Amino acid sequence: SQQGEEDPQALSIQEGENATMNCSYKTSINNLQWYRQNSGRGLVHLILIRSNEREKHSGRLRVTLDTSKKSSSLLITASRAADTASYFCATDAGQAGTALIFGKGTTLSVSS
Amino acid sequence: DTAVSQTPKYLVTQMGNDKSIKCEQNLGHDTMYWYKQDSKKFLKIMFSYNNKELIINETVPNRFSPKSPDKAHLNLHINSLELGDSAVYFCASSPGTFGANYGYTFGSGTRLTVV
Numbered sequence: 001s002q003q004g005e006e007d008p009q010a011l012s013i014q015e016g017e018n019a020t021m022n023c024s025y026k027t028s029i030n031n032l033q034w035y036r037q038n039s040g041r042g043l044v045h046l047i048l049i050r051s052n053e054r055e056k057h058s059g060r061l062r063v064t065l066d067t068s069k070k071s072s073s074l075l076i077t078a079s080r081a082a083d084t085a086s087y088f089c090a091t092d093a094g095q096a097g098t099a100l101i102f103g104k105g106t107t108l109s110v111s112s
Numbered sequence: 113d114t115a116v117s118q119t120p121k122y123l124v125t126q127m128g129n130d131k132s133i134k135c136e137q138n139l140g141h142d143t144m145y146w147y148k149q150d151s152k153k154f155l156k157i158m159f160s161y162n163n164k165e166l167i168i169n170e171t172v173p174n175r176f177s178p179k180s181p182d183k184a185h186l187n188l189h190i191n192s193l194e195l196g197d198s199a200v201y202f203c204a205s206s207p208g209t210f211g212a213n214y215g216y217t218f219g220s221g222t223r224l225t226v227v
Contacts (some may be wrong), residue, residue, distance in 0.1 A: 042220045104153065105153050
């Protein structure tokens with residue numbers, strides 16, 4: 001069953017602007033991950049944030065996690081045309097025999 | 113070096129045929145997965161193997177049969193293909209036994225089109 005829901009479904013911005021994507025989920029998690037998928041390609045792991053963490057940074061990426069609200073956000077600062085892709089959040093229930101459950105994704109378009 | 117490689121990249125076949133997709137990872141990971149991505153980009157887990165042992169078998173028609181000859185390979189065989197099987201199939205791998213405690217490494221996908 002689907003766990004994560006990204007918001008917005010689509011986002012268009014200009015180069016240099018910041019992009020914020022949100023993810024809400026339904027059940028308790030062990031960790032939450034964000035992935036990027038360029039058109040016609042596989043998914044690339046961006047960042048993993050554990051349930052006991054509130055914020056994590058990686059280069060121009062900033063991820064926050066609020067387990068009380070069951071939500072996460074991905075901020076991409078100073079966007080570039082190369083950031084154009086779909087972004088997915090994925091959650092892990094932390095139980096043996098489970099796999100990541102992905103949301104529907106946010107399609108980000110960055111124009112120059 | 114390609115970490116997770118899938119073959120073929122594209123597969124066009126007629127209804128009723130049987131086809132296989134192969135996946136290999138050279139990362140030394142213990143767990144491998146098959147995901148299906150539909151036309152709306154929704155990703156759904158199909159199967160997962162840990163060290164050749166099936167650990168996840170989601171509600172998937174039994175026309176789909178995974179096989180893992182060793183922990184570096186996970187193949188997907190599909191019998192009696194139907195139009196609804198058209199999708200992109202992704203193979204992925206991760207370290208560890210509890211598969212989702214780490215980031216996954218995905219292959220580039222196999223676009224299956226059933227005509």
